[in-house]
């Protein structure tokens with residue numbers, strides 16, 4: 001091998017050791033990992049491979065040469081009677097086939113080996129020591145030889161008996177996994193969020209945090225649980241002959257073991273167990289990250305022995321990682337049907353949870369700011385079950401020098417209209433309305449809706465078809481529709497098509513408030529439309545108004561004024577409006593209100609019956625905009641009753657009490673701020 005290649009390998013090995021040491025410290029000592037486990041595993045695998053290829057680089061202080069972790073200074077050290085071994089990992093089914101082949105080779109058998117298969121809990125390994133059946137101590141795994149004394153905390157776990165049931169050995173160490181069930185984890189994070197504290201990333205970290213509490217009373221509240229799966233030192237009495245019998249003995253002593261454990265035949269049995277558990281993974285009440293296969297017979301286990309702290313008779317078959325690191329290549333903005341712009345992360349493709357992920361939604365600009373994302377960042381992607389991939393966070397410590405910040409575009413990526421983002425609102429929106437292809441269907445549906453132009457029969461399904469077949473793009477196109485092509489659509493026919501055309505014809509005679517509302521200008525609802533119509537009197541006056549003049553309208557603030565101004569400033573909107581007017585849309589117009597604001601202060605009006613020019617809600621909103629009060633019933637204090645068609649008891653009562661009764665022309669006078677005589 002060339003010296004250059006050897007130097008490169010040595011440099012890479014040193015770099016990997018440094019990174020792994022830092023990750024160990026963050027993970028085991030600080031409980032605050034910087035990278036997902038899968039990334040750690042990847043680095044460790046690369047280091048092992050390099051060391052295998054270059055044995056001259058091996059050293060005693062390599063992270064591959066010890067199991068891991070440094071004891072937390074706060075707790076006393078405990079030396080395990082028998083070291084706690086670690087597990088080798090298998091990722092692919094073929095890794096398990098290899099494992100089984102090595103086992104049978106060493107045992108010198110062609111026959112199927114019996115394995116004990118268990119879920120691999122994502123918790124913390126502990127060793128609990130009983131002497132003459134009495135709980136004496138509990139320790140974390142630590143580096144496998146020396147762990148931390150967590151006796152006081154583990155004691156608080158209700159599932160751990162303080163005395164074993166029945167006859168017990170003189171001394172025994174029992175190993176298992178302490179974990180936090182999902183329910184307890186969610187509860188803990190809900191409480192932490194309410195208290196404004198930092199949330200735990202996953203149940204494993206939460207369990208680690210709970211075990212490391214200096215005050216056992218805090219641990220006791222954290223609802224930890226445990227499953228036992230192995231023994232360490234065993235002094236006095238005979239050890240069971242199989243893993244299965246060992247677990248049965250644990251149960252007899254009152255110790256929990258995982259009920260999902262099965263004895264399976266050969267590698268086929270192992271893989272079948274793995275895939276069936278993987279399919280049920282979401283239904284378990286606790287987090288698992290794979291399964292563990294153990295040669296069932298203890299005599300076989302002893303014959304197989306161990307290599308560098310890991311038994312040759314067991315292997316952890318991991319589920320595909322559900323978190324992974326990748327690069328944020330770009331952020332694009334998608335426009336939804338209501339015009340909301342949603343940022344979408346474009347990622348360097350990465351395998352997460354068994355699927356390739358290339359995109360992740362980012363919801364809104366606030367989230368981008370909160371997560372401090374830049375294009376070029378290394379990011380953590382998580383995929384839980386079948387759900388949509390999530391961008392968890394970025395790793396600012398890995399940010400490349402050229403990383404670009406992410407800006408909200410000024411123009412809509414679909415139609416080029418201005419993008420607006422209101423103060424205090426997370427969502428940014430395209431102001432294009434009909435002009436924007438992304439918003440077309442929604443804008444048309446609104447235009448035709450009952451409270452707008454009320455085009456009967458022009459429902460969502462019909463609009464979908466018309467837009468999809470490019471028969472219409474804007475409301476102006478509605479009035480160009482012809483009978484034959486309409487009749488040819490799904491669920492239509494001659495009669496329905498004729499009905500729709502008749503409804504379109506009827507809708508041309510409308511009111512100014514309805515028309516303004518129908519345009520779908522952001523935040524211009526019925527009440528605002530009515531107030532605008534009452535204030536300006538004519539559409540021409542409104543369209544010519546400056547933002548300052550629009551601000552004079554009651555209840556219209558700078559945001560709505562800006563939306564209106566932007567809408568009327570867009571030539572595309574103008575073209576639509578001109579075409580609608582040319583098609584014959586019309587409404588009664590009055591002169592602009594003389595002294596609109598407060599003109600009806602102190603005036604109480606009761607509305608009754610059906611009005612022809614606007615809905616009662618629109619009329620009420622417009623009256624209120626001028627300062628009038630709306631009465632629910634007619635009394636001596638009522639100043640006017642406005643009576644539309646089919647007015648009933650309220651009209652009768654007004655006549656009885658001698659209250660002035662107005663028709664629609666009287667209402668128009670009121671809306672101009674006048675006080676008509678009956």
Ligand code: D41
Nearest residue numbers: 085086087118120121125229230292314
């Ligand atoms: O559920 C687990 N996390 C689990 C861990 C398990 N079910 N079995 C395990 N068996 C062992 C051996 C075979 C070495 C006794 C283990 C672990 N070890 C283990 N946990 C942490 C490091 C090793």
